[in-house]
Structures are given as C-alpha cells and as structure tokens.
Amino acid sequence: MTQAHVAPFFDAATFTVSYVVHDGAGGRAALIDPVLDYDAKSGRTATRSAQRLVDFVRENDLVVDWILETHAHADHLSAAAWLKEQLGGRIAIGARIDQVQRVFKPVFNLEPDFATDGSQFDHLFADDEEFRIGGLTGRALFVPGHTPADMAYLIGDALFVGDTIFMPDVGTARCDFPGGDAATLYRSVQKLYQLPDATRVFVCHDYLPASRSEVRWESSIAEQKATNIHLAASTTEAEFVALRQARDATLEMPVLILPSIQINVRAGAMPPAASNGKRYLQIPLDVL
Numbered sequence: 535m536t537q538a539h540v541a542p543f544f545d546a547a548t549f550t551v552s553y554v555v556h557d558g559a560g561g562r563a564a565l566i567d568p569v570l571d572y573d574a575k576s577g578r579t580a581t582r583s584a585q586r587l588v589d590f591v592r593e594n595d596l597v598v599d600w601i602l603e604t605h606a607h608a609d610h611l612s613a614a615a616w617l618k619e620q621l622g623g624r625i626a627i628g629a630r631i632d633q634v635q636r637v638f639k640p641v642f643n644l645e646p647d648f649a650t651d652g653s654q655f656d657h658l659f660a661d662d663e664e665f666r667i668g669g670l671t672g673r674a675l676f677v678p679g680h681t682p683a684d685m686a687y688l689i690g691d692a693l694f695v696g697d698t699i700f701m702p703d704v705g706t707a708r709c710d711f712p713g714g715d716a717a718t719l720y721r722s723v724q725k726l727y728q729l730p731d732a733t734r735v736f737v738c739h740d741y742l743p744a745s746r747s748e749v750r751w752e753s754s755i756a757e758q759k760a761t762n763i764h765l766a767a768s769t770t771e772a773e774f775v776a777l778r779q780a781r782d783a784t785l786e787m788p789v790l791i792l793p794s795i796q797i798n799v800r801a802g803a804m805p806p807a808a809s810n811g812k813r814y815l816q817i818p819l820d821v822l
C-alpha cells in the first residue's frame with residue numbers, strides 16, 4: 535500500500551489544522567479543511583493561510599485531485615473555492631450537507647434560488663464511498679453528531695477525523711449546533727474505534743489545553759481509545775451524553791459562526807453581489 539504523506543498547516547487564528555495529503559512528490563494530492571482568513575473587525579478576507587498550501591503543492595510538484603471538507607465549519611471560512619481557482623481539484627463534502635443547507639437557508643434568508651441539494655459542491659460522498667488520490671485509496675465515512683453531515687476521511691493509514699474527537703487531552707467536539715446530537719457522535723466515534731489501533735488520527739483543531747504548551751494534531755486509534763478524556767473505549771454512551779450535554783450548556787457560540795456558515799454552505803464561495811455590486815454577510819438578530 536502506498537504510504538499517505540501528510541503535511542499539516544496550523545492556523546493560529548482559528549486553531550484549525552488543514553492538511554495536504556499526497557502520494558509522494560510529483561504525485562497527486564488532496565487538500566483537507568483549508569482556511570480563508572477573515573478579520574471580523576473589518577470584514578476583510580485574505581488568503582495568507584491558504585497560500586501556504588498553494589506553496590507546498592507547487593514546491594512538491596503535486597496535482598490536486600480533491601479539496602475535501604469534513605463538514606460546514608462554524609469557526610472558520612473555507613478557502614476551498616479560492617484554492618480550486620489556484621490549483622484545480624474537485625470540492626467534496628458529505629452527502630448530508632443538504633440537511634445543513636435546509637437549516638441555514640432560512641436562518642440567513644439566503645437568495646430564493648440558493649439550492650439546498652449540495653449542488654454547490656463538485657462531489658457529495660456517500661457513506662463508505664471509495665475515492666483515489668493517485669496511488670492512495672481513500673474512504674469517506676459518515677460520522678454525524680457534531681453536525682448531521684460530518685465526514686471522516688481514511689486515506690491509506692491516515693484518518694482525518696474532522697470535528698469528532700480532538701487530541702486525547704482535549705476530548706470531543708460539541709454537539710449543540712442545529713442537527714447535532716451527542717448520542718449520534720458517540721456512535722460515530724465507535725465506528726472510528728473499530729479501525730486498526732495503529733491508524734494515524736489527524737484532528738481538525740487543537741485548542742491547546744492548559745496542561746500543554748505546544749500544538750499537536752496527530753495521535754492514533756490506540757491512543758484515543760486508551761486516553762481520550764471524553765470518550766475512551768471504556769466510556770458508555772450514557773456517560774458520554776451526560777458529559778457532552780453538560781459541557782455544551784456552558785459554551786458560547788464560536789466567534790465566526792455567522793460569517794463561516796454563510797460561506798461554507800456555498801462550498802467556500804462568496805455570496806452573490808447586492809444591487810450596488812458589493813457582497814454582504816447577514817447577521818440575524820436573536821436567531822442563534
């Protein structure tokens with residue numbers, strides 16, 4: 535089996551880890567969960583974070599086959615659309631993104647012809663669907679719970695878990711967004727825990743707990759099952775649901791949830807221009 539080469543890129547502004555996964559220099563690649571910089575104070579976007587992925591792809595002479603989103607992120611804007619312009623590739627997400635689009639279209643009063651069938655994406659993955667990245671075989675896995683549409687991607691022996699589990703000393707993703715559910719996340723993580731112990735696990739965020747001074751993003755299924763502080767192999771569904779719901783009740787909305795969702799349900803595209811030619815994001819009052 536061809537070894538998956540994994541290059542991580544940490545975005546300190548949103549604690550997001552984006553990845554370039556490839557089958558060797560001169561070969562084929564997938565980009566996972568790329569970040570578009572957004573300054574909430576000025577409403578300005580920028581591509582510094584995503585440019586690092588472009589530079590890596592060019593330095594390693596890679597051809598991008600896929601731009602993979604694990605879900606419609608609520609904490610950062612996706613750079614998928616910009617990266618597709620720079621590097622090509624097909625933007626893909628889980629097939630259940632239509633559920634997320636149906637929830638948020640009325641929240642943001644999106645234009646009447648905004649489609650809620652996922653057609654803004656180039657490809658929608660079914661559960662267990664296989665895909666190729668040159669010599670690598672990928673498998674898309676439904677892992678709902680954080681949102682109804684979350685995906686994990688198993689590429690070679692590297693598992694990209696999105697927002698399901700985080701590093702073992704951080705735990706798990708929140709389950710209180712629309713369509714989120716702690717029991718559903720528990721079952722999704724059980725599915726991941728069936729994978730071989732040596733499977734490398736790459737997280738989408740690292741929030742740097744007080745007990746640690748450096749950012750980390752890689753663990754293994756064995757390490758997660760033994761030491762995940764929210765959901766180890768020995769944790770029951772009832773224990774996890776009680777812990778997750780109690781913790782979620784204390785969390786504020788992510789700082790960038792309103793701008794992020796509006797862009798990310800469009801596969802990273804900007805909203806259509808208003809009558810004055812400018813583009814606007816909506817801030818719904820007293821809705822979330």
Ligand SMILES: [Fe+2]
Binds near residue numbers: 605606609697
């Ligand atoms: Fe998320």
